[in-house]
Amino acid sequence: MRIGIAGVGGRMGRLLIQVVAAREDAALAGGTVRPGGRVGADLGMLAGIGERGITATDQPAAMFQAAEVVIDFTNPAALATHLDLAARHGTALVIGTSGLSLEQERAIAETARTVPIVYAANFSSGVALLLALVRRAAETLGPEYDIEIVEMHHRQKIDAPSGTAIAMGRAAAAGRGITLEDHMESGRHGHTGKRRDGAIGFAALRGGQVVGEHTAIFAAATEHLTIGHRSFDRRVYAEGAVRAALWLKGKPPGLYGMEDVLGLR
Numbered sequence: 001m002r003i004g005i006a007g008v009g010g011r012m013g014r015l016l017i018q019v020v021a022a023r024e025d026a027a028l029a030g031g032t033v034r035p036g037g038r039v040g041a042d043l044g045m046l047a048g049i050g051e052r053g054i055t056a057t058d059q060p061a062a063m064f065q066a067a068e069v070v071i072d073f074t075n076p077a078a079l080a081t082h083l084d085l086a087a088r089h090g091t092a093l094v095i096g097t098s099g100l101s102l103e104q105e106r107a108i109a110e111t112a113r114t115v116p117i118v119y120a121a122n123f124s125s126g127v128a129l130l131l132a133l134v135r136r137a138a139e140t141l142g143p144e145y146d147i148e149i150v151e152m153h154h155r156q157k158i159d160a161p162s163g164t165a166i167a168m169g170r171a172a173a174a175g176r177g178i179t180l181e182d183h184m185e186s187g188r189h190g191h192t193g194k195r196r197d198g199a200i201g202f203a204a205l206r207g208g209q210v211v212g213e214h215t216a217i218f219a220a221a222t223e224h225l226t227i228g229h230r231s232f233d234r235r236v237y238a239e240g241a242v243r244a245a246l247w248l249k250g251k252p253p254g255l256y257g258m259e260d261v262l263g264l265r
């Protein structure tokens with residue numbers, strides 16, 4: 001499978017190069033950097049695995065043409081171009097970029113009518129299972145259980161709550177048969193008044209180099225259920241994204257998630 005990687009200068013981009021290069025069933029088809037970025041840098045050298053003879057470009061069109069699938073862990077601002085190129089060249093996409101707006105998520109769904117796309121807030125297998133468990137718990141436990149979602153990430157993270165926390169909120173909302181948008185209570189501060197009935201609350205902690213910690217709390221007067229997950233190494237996301245890319249081979253157009261890749265639905 002020929003895999004292109006957008007954002008090869010980034011932390012995820014460099015890990016993705018390592019994971020793809022280590023596999024026999026995958027080959028690097030190219031890599032991009034932001035316009036004016038480290039154009040011409042060898043992808044292997046960027047990833048610390050020695051020269052591979054493929055250099056970074058700021059012209060994504062060539063990479064989309066050469067690749068069967070492109071993995072995108074970059075920046076929300078790059079999404080529109082990547083969707084456009086995927087549709088134009090019939091290239092499958094794996095999208096890991098977080099902090100996308102609802103409108104951007106709709107654009108992904110629209111493009112997925114013509115090419116297969118895996119979009120996930122979190123590419124770890126453990127988190128895919130966590131989402132299924134949160135949904136099940138919300139389905140099983142009644143509205144007397146208040147749902148709170150707590151996440152902690154490294155100090156460099158620029159969006160909050162994390163994409164995974166929002167995905168957990170959506171899973172809980174789906175389990176309750178409600179929408180997250182109508183029930184989200186995030187960023188409490190000052191005189192907030194009492195907790196809204198049926199709210200799904202969020203708290204985001206930032207500090208140090210935490211790769212990712214997520215906990216869903218179902219709190220009733222007589223008991224609490226907590227379901228949590230910790231990532232110790234960002235490599236778990238790169239491995240999951242490459243697994244998703246390989247899974248896409250031969251798939252019809254459509255919008256898929258990690259639960260599809262793992263056969264959880």
Ligand SMILES: NC(=O)c1ccc[n+]([C@@H]2O[C@H](COP(=O)([O-])OP(=O)(O)OC[C@H]3O[C@@H](n4cnc5c(N)ncnc54)[C@H](OP(=O)(O)O)[C@@H]3O)[C@@H](O)[C@H]2O)c1
Nearest residue numbers: 007009010011012033034073074078096097098121122123
């Ligand atoms: N879904 C998941 O499982 C998961 C896991 C980890 C991270 N993420 C998300 O993935 C994204 C990247 O994370 P990261 O930690 O790797 O961030 P990062 O280290 O900042 O890397 C992002 C890279 O993308 C580059 N970039 C920006 N615009 C670009 C463009 N138009 N074309 C090509 N490259 C472009 C940036 O270049 P400059 O430095 O020049 O701006 C940077 O090198 C974030 O949204 C993060 O939240 C998702």
